[in-house]
Amino acid sequence: MNQVIEQIFYIYFFISLTVFSIGVIASRNVIHSAFFLLIFLLHVAAIFLFLNAEFLMIIQIIVYVGGVLALFIFAIMIMNIKEELKHKRFVKFSIAGFSVGFLFLAGLYIFLRGVKSSENVLIKSDVTLLGKLLYSYYFLPFEILSLVLLIALIGGIIIARKTPFDREVK
């Protein structure tokens, strides 16, 4: 009973993920693309939930849905993007796109061919475990990543600090 329900949900999620990701690149209206992306990201979060990774699910929602996509839409609404909409859809790049996609899929297949799934890796309270691991075993990568983020933050502030007038004077 449980297995069947889970299978049905997985099939639903993978079909809808494909449909929505096509919707993101195929719709001509940028806000419609953002709308599809919103539903897509929520579905990804739901898949995390089905894999018993509730912490990853909520981080996915907070970071991507609450932060990244909101800023995307904010930027889209302020910018003037009428020029881009007049172009034909990017059909001439389709061959390049398909070949890159095929290469990526093939690489993924070669990588994941020998993987065996082991169940019940995560213990129940995975947040505590995650915190302990981040500050002991993965301490160095964690600190390096935070440094990279800090550099990106300072870079963003420095770029944004110049007013358009300053740039023209240069």
Add this chain to the structure above:
Amino acid sequence: MDTLYVIAITILKTAIYFGILMLHVAYATYAERKVIGHIQLRLGPTVVGPHGLLQPIADVVKLIFKEDIIPLKVDRVVFKIAPLISLTASLSTFAVIPVDKNWVIADINIGLLYVIGIAGIGTYGIIFSGWASNSKYAFLGSLRSAAQLISYEVALGLSLVGVILMAESFNLTEIVNKQTEYWYGMFLFPQIIGYFVFVVAMLAETNRLPFDLPEAETELVAGYFVEYSGIRFSLFYLAEYLAMFCMSALATICFWGGWTIPPILIKILPVLGAIPGIIWFLLKVYFHIFLFFWLRGTLPRYRYDQLMAIGWKVLIPIALLNIMITSILKYYL
């Protein structure tokens, strides 16, 4: 069979919660008009029923039977979906909020993060409605709102980190249980800075006065939902009031000890221990709801640049300072 039983119980619980919430929202509008009325030396609604008590029901009936007008040049699909996004987001937050010992629909480990994350989805209802309306006022309102919500979400999240540090858990039930271990029974006293930041950020997150710039009546008519009418308008209204209740419940759980009362009070007056927890919980939530109305009746609206300055230059540094102080005390005590 076991799964079906659990699903049926959950649906029943959800239906009961939903009914109680709707009743609360309906009478919150009535309470708001009464409170604001008395603050401004008026009487508020008095005509429908004794003391105007049936006014919310009359309002609901009116809104449901009104014509649902869809303007000509709107993006029809997005225009119709937008209010539903707001409403779903604010309703979903109540799934993890415990109102009494073991009275919760889903007792998940990451309850606090869930509330913050799901509440953030509500922004999209506002952004999409403003864009789909194809109207200058609605567009400006939604832009303001998007910027405001993104900025204040940071302050809101950071103000709760102190609570998480003290409780050592994201689970809302455990946060409440941890507070009863102290003699004062509330995180309000050690986390008073966090509470201050939380209350200000809570007002901004729910678009209430003094931070109601997305809907500023005097400048933008009504902001993002100016083109909406009838039932869709009321869905936005519902989402706003539900968000108010959600934030009040969060403040109650994280800072006021949820359904418990301070152990020292029970020691002085043992009778208080006999009162069921849900009554304490509701009283604390009603106090916060009253706080919303009280501030609305008292304070004028902030200017937009002042709003952003308060968010980024005052609240976030204070919240970060609070985290530092809390972690230092936690480490050495």
